[in-house]
Amino acid sequence: MDTATAPTQTNYINVAHTAKSWLLTRDHKRIALLYLISVSVFFMIGGLFALLIRLELLTPAGDLFEAETYNKVFTMHGVAMVFFFLIPAIPATLGNFLVPLMIGAKDLAFPRINLLSWYVYVLGGLFTLAAVIGGGVDTGWTFYTPYSTAASNTHVILTGLGVFISGFSSILTGFNFIVTIHKMRAPGMTWFRLPLFVWASYATSLIAILGTPVVAIAIVLVALERTLHIGVFDPTLGGDPVLYQHLFWFYSHPAVYVMVLPAMGVISELIAAFTRKEIFGYKFVAFSSLAIAVIGFFVWGHHMYVSSQSAFAGLVFSFLTYLVAVPSAVKVFNWTATLYRGSISYQAPMLYAFGFLGLFLIGGLTGLFLGALGLDVHVHDTYFVVAHFHYVMVGGTIMAYLGGLHYWWPKMTGRLYNEGWAKFAALMIFVGFNLTFFPQFLLGYMGMPRRYHMYPEEWQVLNVLSTAGATILGVGYFIPTIYLLWSLKKGEVAGDNPWGATGLEWQTQSPPVTENFPVTPVVTEPAYAYAHQEKRFA
Amino acid sequence: MFNIPLFPDSASTFAGRVDALYFFIVAVTSFFAILVVALVAFFAVRYKRRRADEVGAPVHGALALELTWTAVPLVLAMVMFYWGASVYFAMAKPPANAMEIYTVGKRWMWKFQHVTGQREINQLHVPIGQPVKLVIGSEDVIHSVYIPAFRVKMDAVPGRTTTLWFQATKAGRYRLFCTEYCGQKHSGMIGEVVVMAPGEFQQWLAGGPATGSMSEMGQKLFTDLACVTCHRDDTTGRGPSLAGVFGSQVTLQGGRTVTADEQYLRESIVNPQAKIVEGYQPLMPTFQGLVSEEQLMQLIAYVKSLGTKGQAPGQTAAPAAEGAQAPGAADTVTK
Ligand SMILES: [Cu+2]
Ligand SMILES: [Cu+2]
Numbered sequence: 052m053d054t055a056t057a058p059t060q061t062n063y064i065n066v067a068h069t070a071k072s073w074l075l076t077r078d079h080k081r082i083a084l085l086y087l088i089s090v091s092v093f094f095m096i097g098g099l100f101a102l103l104i105r106l107e108l109l110t111p112a113g114d115l116f117e118a119e120t121y122n123k124v125f126t127m128h129g130v131a132m133v134f135f136f137l138i139p140a141i142p143a144t145l146g147n148f149l150v151p152l153m154i155g156a157k158d159l160a161f162p163r164i165n166l167l168s169w170y171v172y173v174l175g176g177l178f179t180l181a182a183v184i185g186g187g188v189d190t191g192w193t194f195y196t197p198y199s200t201a202a203s204n205t206h207v208i209l210t211g212l213g214v215f216i217s218g219f220s221s222i223l224t225g226f227n228f229i230v231t232i233h234k235m236r237a238p239g240m241t242w243f244r245l246p247l248f249v250w251a252s253y254a255t256s257l258i259a260i261l262g263t264p265v266v267a268i269a270i271v272l273v274a275l276e277r278t279l280h281i282g283v284f285d286p287t288l289g290g291d292p293v294l295y296q297h298l299f300w301f302y303s304h305p306a307v308y309v310m311v312l313p314a315m316g317v318i319s320e321l322i323a324a325f326t327r328k329e330i331f332g333y334k335f336v337a338f339s340s341l342a343i344a345v346i347g348f349f350v351w352g353h354h355m356y357v358s359s360q361s362a363f364a365g366l367v368f369s370f371l372t373y374l375v376a377v378p379s380a381v382k383v384f385n386w387t388a389t390l391y392r393g394s395i396s397y398q399a400p401m402l403y404a405f406g407f408l409g410l411f412l413i414g415g416l417t418g419l420f421l422g423a424l425g426l427d428v429h430v431h432d433t434y435f436v437v438a439h440f441h442y443v444m445v446g447g448t449i450m451a452y453l454g455g456l457h458y459w460w461p462k463m464t465g466r467l468y469n470e471g472w473a474k475f476a477a478l479m480i481f482v483g484f485n486l487t488f489f490p491q492f493l494l495g496y497m498g499m500p501r502r503y504h505m506y507p508e509e510w511q512v513l514n515v516l517s518t519a520g521a522t523i524l525g526v527g528y529f530i531p532t533i534y535l536l537w538s539l540k541k542g543e544v545a546g547d548n549p550w551g552a553t554g555l556e557w558q559t560q561s562p563p564v565t566e567n568f569p570v571t572p573v574v575t576e577p578a579y580a581y582a583h584q585e586k587r588f589a
Numbered sequence: 590m591f592n593i594p595l596f597p598d599s600a601s602t603f604a605g606r607v608d609a610l611y612f613f614i615v616a617v618t619s620f621f622a623i624l625v626v627a628l629v630a631f632f633a634v635r636y637k638r639r640r641a642d643e644v645g646a647p648v649h650g651a652l653a654l655e656l657t658w659t660a661v662p663l664v665l666a667m668v669m670f671y672w673g674a675s676v677y678f679a680m681a682k683p684p685a686n687a688m689e690i691y692t693v694g695k696r697w698m699w700k701f702q703h704v705t706g707q708r709e710i711n712q713l714h715v716p717i718g719q720p721v722k723l724v725i726g727s728e729d730v731i732h733s734v735y736i737p738a739f740r741v742k743m744d745a746v747p748g749r750t751t752t753l754w755f756q757a758t759k760a761g762r763y764r765l766f767c768t769e770y771c772g773q774k775h776s777g778m779i780g781e782v783v784v785m786a787p788g789e790f791q792q793w794l795a796g797g798p799a800t801g802s803m804s805e806m807g808q809k810l811f812t813d814l815a816c817v818t819c820h821r822d823d824t825t826g827r828g829p830s831l832a833g834v835f836g837s838q839v840t841l842q843g844g845r846t847v848t849a850d851e852q853y854l855r856e857s858i859v860n861p862q863a864k865i866v867e868g869y870q871p872l873m874p875t876f877q878g879l880v881s882e883e884q885l886m887q888l889i890a891y892v893k894s895l896g897t898k899g900q901a902p903g904q905t906a907a908p909a910a911e912g913a914q915a916p917g918a919a920d921t922v923t924k
Contacts, residue, residue, distance in 0.1 A: 118777070189773075195731060195769070195770065197729075197730050197747060198731065198771060198772060202729060202730050202771075287747070287748075287877065291748070292746060292747060292748065293746060326645050327638075329645075329648070329649060332651075333650065334650075357743050362678060369674060369677075374666070377662050380621075380658065381655070381658060384654075385655075387629055390636060391636070391648065392636055392648055393636050393646070394636065394638040394644055395636050396638040405629065417618070420618075422666075423669050423670070423676075424674050424676065424677030425603075425677040426610050426614070426676070427673070428607075428740070428742050432742075432768040432769060496597065496611070497596065497597045497737060498738075498764065500767070500768040502775060502776070505777070507764065509593070509594050510594075512593045513593075551642075582645070582646070582647035
């Protein structure tokens with residue numbers, strides 16, 4: 052590989068330098084970078100709030116913050132992380148960058164809409180930030196009624212508006228991906244030659260398009276009830292508070308898959324690349340994404356087993372919840388089987404993928420406890436649930452996101468990061484994560500309710516462990532920020548294909564030119580056709 | 590800090606059942622977690638890349654394997670589903686002889702009233718060995734009654750009446766939490782359940798000051814609020830006689846029938862226009878805002894004391910709701 056000399060060819064980054072050329076760009080790769088910066092800002096904000104939560108919970112008494120402040124802190128942690136980081140992170144950054152490259156297209160189908168989606172996201176983010184700066188919001192990220200419509204006197208509308216607006220950016224991105232994947236595949240890129248990340252992005256886009264409008268409507272109704280007192284949710288106005296929960300979870304359960312499916316897509320790419328092997332059971336992995344997307348729309352009531360929803364509804368939702376668990380299990384088994392007779396390298400992205408497997412395994416398996424009706428009655432709204440969804444959404448999604456970011460970093464920037472630091476960070480994150488969240492399963496089963504500012508003394512030791520873990524985790528997340536930024540100037544020049552991976556994105560230069568491929572590629576083989584290509588690595 | 594518990598107290602008949610299911614799932618999931626981790630670790634070491642130009646073997650997949658690892662998790666999942674549902678349905682059906690305690694959540698306290706009239710705040714006394722049914726309401730936002738040692742939980746939903754039941758098995762004091770976020774002092778909305786031997790409990794009940802039983806208070810309200818002017822014991826009133834209504838099948842205008850459970854009674858008082866009894870005019874005024882949540886519970890207790898279908902007036906009983914309800918969802922009314 053070359054020494055650290057600046058790349059001299061033109062590419063999408065050095066083609067123009069003005070601020071205007073970035074802010075008005077229609078290049079999906081530049082838009083991906085804009086998203087990367089903005090979601091990172093929200094990740095830091097959300098992370099800061101997380102740290103404050105853990106500091107407060109270091110002691111049983113509510114001694115660091117007033118109760119009201121604490122309530123705002125966990126609300127804003129959830130809002131920033133869920134709506135402004137986890138949902139857009141992989142689709143809007145890695146997805147935006149990779150979907151056209153992977154299918155051999157010049158750009159997304161609607162480049163202007165793509166740029167619009169970023170502005171919409173930023174606008175939504177600004178509304179939410181305004182709410183935070185203006186004093187915050189205290190409803191929890193779930194905005195349950197009638198608390199949010201009749202009781203809370205914080206910035207519910209402003210925050211809701213932020214979430215509402217940013218929802219449109221997911222819809223726009225999803226729409227763009229679907230059209231692009233249908234219409235812009237390179238010659239020879241049949242559906243079953245698509246990399247699995249593209250399949251996952253497709254399934255994710257379907258969910259974003261179908262689900263987001265429902266939560267948008269729910270939020271509008273909350274705002275209308277706060278301002279005009281229309282009686283939709285507030286029983287004193289003739290409304291039904293539980294109706295809100297149906298609307299909210301109809302979107303927010305599938306939203307979990309908006310966070311997790313793309314992560315699974317990334318993991319499939321990483322495992323293929325670092326075992327130099329076709330993904331075992333490609334079609335099963337591809338179709339399991341669609342199965343998850345479809346069944347995932349019919350399980351929302353598992354958040355409502357004790358909400359006074361009828362027992363028969365509970366029965367159906369529990370049944371479907373167990374069904375949707377199966378395709379996730381299938382994916383895990385297929386990834387494991389892919390390792391068999393592979394050529395496994397332990398480079399940093401693969402370490403993140405191993406980390407994902409471990410954490411997602413725990414996250415997914417603990418979902419089986421929550422799906423069981425009679426058991427969920429006990430652990431619902433306790434720290435058991437908190438631990439479970441952090442394992443899935445943070446352990447799963449963020450691990451995959453970081454793994455993907457490392458893997459495609461050389462393609463995005465043309466540079467390699469420091470391998471030693473990257474491995475070290477992966478290890479810290481894994482250890483810190485488990486120390487933070489594993490004790491919460493025990494706390495939850497003992498009955499510690501979530502969203503508690505104070506808690507009984509006998510639970511302090513486990514809480515202290517959790518806070519200690521969070522500190523390690525925080526440092527673990529911070530290290531990549533430093534070495535990745537450092538690599539921009541000092542990193543080794545990567546070359547077109549530093550991993551020896553298949554995939555069209557590795558066949559063009561690093562970083563790619565504005566329209567990705569000088570000549571439109573023609574695809575003649577399935578994804579991950581490593582076996583025929585030994586010569587590539589000579 | 591020597592006391593570091595890792596497992597909750599078990600003090601109700603449900604605790605053992607929930608824990609058994611819990612340990613079953615712990616066993617199954619641990620088995621798969623260890624299996625996957627062991628395989629990953631073994632493959633990772635065994636097939637470590639040895640030469641820079643090495644590639645993996647061309648293994649595409651195997652249908653038999655795919656089917657196996659789809660079917661086995663599916664079967665295990667169905668076992669968990671069935672088991673979980675059976676525990677849930679047991680939680681959903683309070684026994685007919687359950688002792689009722691009226692529970693109201695209010696920011697930020699729990700108010701309890703026994704049928705005999707004793708009131709408690711943030712403390713709930715119950716006897717060992719006797720099924721207890723909480724009839725739950727909320728005065729403001731959603732709360733949730735949660736007693737970890739009993740493994741039971743039920744939301745207190747404004748505008749609805751929900752129920753939860755348990756049978757305590759061990760004397761002691763157990764924590765009670767509000768588990769649905771309800772604003773500023775959510776984490777202060779806690780209390781304790783005091784489980785006593787039946788004899789002691791009777792003593793406790795006799796000792797406390799009572800202003801009359803729940804149904805007596807309800808009867809007084811029934812007069813004060815002029816319900817009596819329309820609802821008489823005979824058929825001469827403008828409204829139907831309420832004797833024997835509770836637990837019966839009421840025929841509504843249009844021919845639909847509903848079971849008259851607590852949720853139906855509540856709705857009849859707060860939102861009478863929602864369901865009109867066949868043969869009557871919709872002239873009952875709404876009492877929304879005129880009666881507090883607790884008064885509502887007293888009225889319900891009074892109407893229930895007027896007898897259940899097929900029972901002599903004066904006897905109270907649990908709703909004879911057919912089929913199952915969610916643990917506590919008293920509204921079996923289907924739309
Ligand atoms: Cu869900
Ligand atoms: Cu509460």
